[in-house]
Amino acid sequence: MSARKTTKPVKPVGYIIALFIIGMLCGAGFAFVEDASLLGGMSSRTGLLIALVLAALLGTASVWLGGRWMKSIDEAAQEAHKWSWYWGGSIGMAVGMVLILMAMLPLSSNIRLESWFDGRTDPAAYMATGAVAIVGLMMVGYLLAWALWWFQRR
Numbered sequence: 001m002s003a004r005k006t007t008k009p010v011k012p013v014g015y016i017i018a019l020f021i022i023g024m025l026c027g028a029g030f031a032f033v034e035d036a037s038l039l040g041g042m043s044s045r046t047g048l049l050i051a052l053v054l055a056a057l058l059g060t061a062s063v064w065l066g067g068r069w070m071k072s073i074d075e076a077a078q079e080a081h082k083w084s085w086y087w088g089g090s091i092g093m094a095v096g097m098v099l100i101l102m103a104m105l106p107l108s109s110n111i112r113l114e115s116w117f118d119g120r121t122d123p124a125a126y127m128a129t130g131a132v133a134i135v136g137l138m139m140v141g142y143l144l145a146w147a148l149w150w151f152q153r154r
Contacts (some may be wrong), residue, residue: 015069080149085116088145092138
């Protein structure tokens with residue numbers, strides 16, 4: 001009889017901690033690249049390339065660890081997250097669409113919004129501001145839908 005080595009399954013919180021650590025390391029990398037670029041120790045092209053690699057690493061780690069985490073939770077929790085992302089994320093995105101449509105009206109031409117990116121006024125900063133706002137609305141919708149899903153089943 002051969003002795004098989006069994007591994008203990010990783011608890012769901014372990015994946016969240018791993019993603020947090022990877023996110024912190026990538027954030028430190030982004031800060032280093034920004035400081036090195038501003039101080040002249042690195043060209044803009046090199047800094048952009050390093051930032052792209054860090055963003056790809058963080059995105060890949062997020063998808064991989066998120067998939068592993070989703071497989072590690074029970075079926076009810078999986079269903080709660082799927083339902084919440086579908087309904088809450090969709091409703092949050094729809095609210096964002098209403099705000100975008102309102103911003104296109106001639107009446108809103110006098111409204112001036114500050115960029116969330118250190119006072120930058122270039123189109124890329126406003127695009128990023130809008131993207132962050134839409135993702136934020138989707139997250140709020142998700143959290144409300146997730147709470148509703150569990151509240152209805154308690």
